[in-house]
Amino acid sequence: MAIERSTYKDHVIKHIYNGLQENRFRAGEKILESHLAKDLGISRAPIREAMADMVSAGLLEYRPQVGNFVAALSAKEIIDSYVARGVLEGFAISQGINNFSNKDLLRLEEMAHQMEQFARQDQRKALIDIGQEFHEELFRHCTNSQVVLFTKQLSLKLHLLFYKHWANVYTPEEIRDRHLEIIAMIRKKDPVKLEQLIRQHYIDTGHKIVEQEN
Amino acid sequence: MAIERSTYKDHVIKHIYNGLQENRFRAGEKILESHLAKDLGISRAPIREAMADMVSAGLLEYRPQVGNFVAALSAKEIIDSYVARGVLEGFAISQGINNFSNKDLLRLEEMAHQMEQFARQDQRKALIDIGQEFHEELFRHCTNSQVVLFTKQLSLKLHLLFYKHWANVYTPEEIRDRHLEIIAMIRKKDPVKLEQLIRQHYIDTGHKIVEQEN
DNA sequence: ACCCCACATAATGTCGACATTCGACAGTTG
DNA sequence: CAACTGTCGAATGTCGACATTATGTGGGGT
The missing domain is CATH 1.20.120.530 (GntR ligand-binding domain-like)
Known part of the structure; x- marks a missing residue:
C-alpha cells in the first residue's frame, strides 16, 4: 500500500495514529521501522522522523539503540x-x-x-x-x-x-x-x-x- | 572538529544549544544542515534528528522544504x-x-x-x-x-x-x-x-x- | 540443573548519493 | 520602470547500503 504525495512524514504520523485508535498497535508493543517502511512502500528515513515527532508528543516511547514502543501509560x-x-x-x-x-x-x-x-x-x-x-x-x-x-x-x-x-x-x-x-x-x-x-x-x-x- | 562517541544526536543538540547560549546562532537565522555536518564531521542524518528534537522543544522553528531557523520569540x-x-x-x-x-x-x-x-x-x-x-x-x-x-x-x-x-x-x-x-x-x-x-x-x-x- | 559465555540474527544508527523543491536573479514584456 | 516568468544554484526530502549494537540461542563448564 503506497502513499500519494507531499511530505511523507505527516502521512506516516497519521498512519500510526490511526493504528493506535483502531488498536492495531497495542500498548507497550514495539513498532519496527522496517515493517512500516515495507507496509507504506517508503524508506526508513521519513518513518524515523515521524516516530520522533510522536515521541515528543508522548504517544510513543523511545529507547536508544532499541526502538520505539507504543506508550503504555500507567x-x-x-x-x-x-x-x-x-x-x-x-x-x-x-x-x-x-x-x-x-x-x-x-x-x-x-x-x-x-x-x-x-x-x-x-x-x-x-x-x-x-x-x-x-x-x-x-x-x-x-x-x-x-x-x-x-x-x-x-x-x-x-x-x-x-x-x-x-x-x-x-x-x-x-x-x-x-x-x-x-x-x-x-x-x-x-x-x-x-x-x-x-x-x-x-x-x-x-x-x-x-x-x-x- | 570531530565528536567522540555514543549517539551523535545528543552531541549535536548540545552543540547547537551552546551555540545559542554563546549567541553564535542569532535569532531568526537559518541553520544549514550541511554546515553543521561539515563542522562536526558527521552526516546529515543525526543532525536532522537533533534539530527535529529542538523544534519540538521550541528552540528552533521548522518550515517544510525550507529548513530550520533559530526561534525568534516575539x-x-x-x-x-x-x-x-x-x-x-x-x-x-x-x-x-x-x-x-x-x-x-x-x-x-x-x-x-x-x-x-x-x-x-x-x-x-x-x-x-x-x-x-x-x-x-x-x-x-x-x-x-x-x-x-x-x-x-x-x-x-x-x-x-x-x-x-x-x-x-x-x-x-x-x-x-x-x-x-x-x-x-x-x-x-x-x-x-x-x-x-x-x-x-x-x-x-x-x-x-x-x-x-x- | 543452572549459569556463563560466545555467536548468530535482526534491529537501529549512520552514511553518501540522488531526487525534488525553494529562493534568487536575470531577462523579457507590458 | 514595474511586474512577471524562466532558469539556475543550493538546500531539503528521500533512498538504499553499511556499521554498530541489542537480543535470543545454544553449547560448554561447574
Whole structure:
C-alpha cells in the first residue's frame, strides 16, 4: 500500500495514529521501522522522523539503540495528564472569562444538549467531534500560544483514551450537566471558582478513565 | 572538529544549544544542515534528528522544504511562555506545600541569600546554577510527571533568555526578596495565595525580560 | 540443573548519493 | 520602470547500503 504525495512524514504520523485508535498497535508493543517502511512502500528515513515527532508528543516511547514502543501509560501517568490538562485549561478559560458574549454561551449550551443526544444514541464520532468543538470554543479567547500548544499536545494524547472509554465514563445526562455547569460558572464571572471547577472536572474524568483501564 | 562517541544526536543538540547560549546562532537565522555536518564531521542524518528534537522543544522553528531557523520569540511569545511557566510551577509547588520540612525551608532561605551574593559579585554562572537548584528543590515534591515535563521544556527555552538578561532584570536585593517571599508563603501554608504569588512572579519577570529585549 | 559465555540474527544508527523543491536573479514584456 | 516568468544554484526530502549494537540461542563448564 503506497502513499500519494507531499511530505511523507505527516502521512506516516497519521498512519500510526490511526493504528493506535483502531488498536492495531497495542500498548507497550514495539513498532519496527522496517515493517512500516515495507507496509507504506517508503524508506526508513521519513518513518524515523515521524516516530520522533510522536515521541515528543508522548504517544510513543523511545529507547536508544532499541526502538520505539507504543506508550503504555500507567494509571498515575493518565491521572497526571488529566490533572495537567485541567490546570492549563482552567487557566486558559478563566483568563478569557469576560470575553464570552451571551450569544457564545447560548451556543455552548446548545452544544451541551446535542452532546447528550449523541451520547444517548451511541454516536461516538459525532459526540467526540462536538466535544472537541465545544472545547475549541471555550479556548477561542485564550491568546497564550504556549498554553494552547501544551493543551493541544495533551489533547492528542488523551483523545485516544477518551475515544476508547467515553461510553463507560459518564452517562448522557452527566455529560450534559457537567458542561452546563461550566457555562453557568462563566455566567457568574467568577474566574477563581471557574478555574477550580474545570480542574475538578478533569480530575474526575482522569480517575474514571483509570477505573476503566483496569 | 570531530565528536567522540555514543549517539551523535545528543552531541549535536548540545552543540547547537551552546551555540545559542554563546549567541553564535542569532535569532531568526537559518541553520544549514550541511554546515553543521561539515563542522562536526558527521552526516546529515543525526543532525536532522537533533534539530527535529529542538523544534519540538521550541528552540528552533521548522518550515517544510525550507529548513530550520533559530526561534525568534516575539514579545508576546516571551510573555506567554513566562505566564505558562508561572501557571505550571504555581500549581506544582502549591500542591506540595505541606511536604516542605522546616529544614527544607531553611536551606531554601540560605540559597536565596547566596543568590544575592552571587548577583552582587556578577558571578553569572554560579547564580544561574543555584537558581536552578532552588527551583528544583521547590519542584522536588511535585510528582506529576506531565507537569514536570512541560516545565522542563519551558525551562530549557527560557533559560537562554534569562542567561542573557539576568543582570538587567532584578537587583541582587530584589532577587533575594522575591525568593524569600515565596518561602514565607510556603510557611503560611496557603496554597491559593502561593499559587497566585508564583504566577505573579513569572508575569513580572516576563515583562522585565521583554523590556530588555527591545 | 543452572549459569556463563560466545555467536548468530535482526534491529537501529549512520552514511553518501540522488531526487525534488525553494529562493534568487536575470531577462523579457507590458 | 514595474511586474512577471524562466532558469539556475543550493538546500531539503528521500533512498538504499553499511556499521554498530541489542537480543535470543545454544553449547560448554561447574
